[in-house]
Amino acid sequence: MPGPSNSLTSPRPMEHRWGERVSLDSPARLILQDGKSIHGQVRNASISGALIDTPARLPPYSTVSVALSAGMGTRRRTLELPACVV
16 A cells, blocks of 8 residues: 655645636736735736746745736726735
């Protein structure tokens, strides 16, 4: 009987997010606690998280806000969502 596996030996790492991941290619802005912002690209999202590509190396458990554009035309607005880097 095979023993438990971990992310180093498993073909797929353990899934920690809830819901189905949806592939995206959408610009985002990460707003840091000191007010600086970093541009990124949302690659996928689920009900409990998102993968955002950015050139910055942020420390795990950093608190950020993720600014996303939503809507079209005159209904276009920016949403800011609180997030934690994992």
